[in-house]
Amino acid sequence: MIHEFESHTPVLDTQTFVAEGAQLIGKVVMKEYSSIWFNSVVRGDVNDIEIGRYSNIQDNGVVHGTDDNASIIGDFVTVGHGCIIHGAIIEEHCLLGMNSVILEGSVIGKGSIIAAGSVILKNTNIPPHSLVIGVPGKVIKEIPESWDQIHAQALKYKTLWTERYGLLPNADGERYKGEKII
Numbered sequence: 001m002i003h004e005f006e007s008h009t010p011v012l013d014t015q016t017f018v019a020e021g022a023q024l025i026g027k028v029v030m031k032e033y034s035s036i037w038f039n040s041v042v043r044g045d046v047n048d049i050e051i052g053r054y055s056n057i058q059d060n061g062v063v064h065g066t067d068d069n070a071s072i073i074g075d076f077v078t079v080g081h082g083c084i085i086h087g088a089i090i091e092e093h094c095l096l097g098m099n100s101v102i103l104e105g106s107v108i109g110k111g112s113i114i115a116a117g118s119v120i121l122k123n124t125n126i127p128p129h130s131l132v133i134g135v136p137g138k139v140i141k142e143i144p145e146s147w148d149q150i151h152a153q154a155l156k157y158k159t160l161w162t163e164r165y166g167l168l169p170n171a172d173g174e175r176y177k178g179e180k181i182i
């Protein structure tokens with residue numbers, strides 16, 4: 001459901017998917033082929049939220065900001081089930097594992113993977129192409145080779161709602177063809 005807040009209404013590209021039970025409030029921008037899955041909350045009341053092209057916020061996710069920190073999610077980002085992003089920048093081609101928590105002021109560099117259940121402490125800068133695991137999350141290795149799989153994962157979600165759910169079967173853009181994913 002789309003909610004206006006203080007005269008701000010979420011701005012959705014025409015080719016986006018908001019699943020049943022998801023709540024979008026206020027200053028939210030959803031770019032082409034992005035998707036918000038069942039029962040997620042994307043709450044742009046205290047600050048702005050942006051969801052990049054082909055990015056997906058999976059079920060029960062929460063995206064919010066703080067007074068000082070917007071949440072900006074780049075293109076081809078997969079946000080796993082139950083993940084919380086709280087005033088952070090997620091650069092393009094990242095995968096945030098299920099139930100991970102990204103605290104305010106953090107920047108997750110492009111092409112990074114945050115393991116399921118990890119917690120990224122506030123104001124942490126994760127360098128590009130990092131694999132991060134744990135509470136608190138620590139970089140355990142560099143993973144440049146995962147870029148294509150993260151890209152494919154985002155395409156898989158776009159293809160899921162457009163074609164398999166049949167919501168936009170003739171969508172343009174890139175589609176998933178069974179490539180390896182994370």
Ligand SMILES: CC(C)(COP(=O)(O)OP(=O)(O)OC[C@H]1O[C@@H](n2cnc3c(N)ncnc32)[C@H](O)[C@@H]1OP(=O)(O)O)[C@@H](O)C(=O)NCCC(=O)NCCS
Pocket residue numbers: 078079080081096097098113114115116117118133134182
């Ligand atoms: C981080 C991740 C990518 C690693 O996968 P992998 O390369 O196959 O790694 P392995 O399972 O071989 O584990 C490697 C090590 O990391 C540890 N590890 C893996 N995932 C972990 C996690 N989420 N939390 C803590 N430790 C973890 C393993 O115990 C293992 O430790 P060891 O070397 O001391 O034995 C994967 O475990 C993960 O968390 N994926 C997230 C998937 C997801 O949430 N997708 C979104 C929904 S579609």
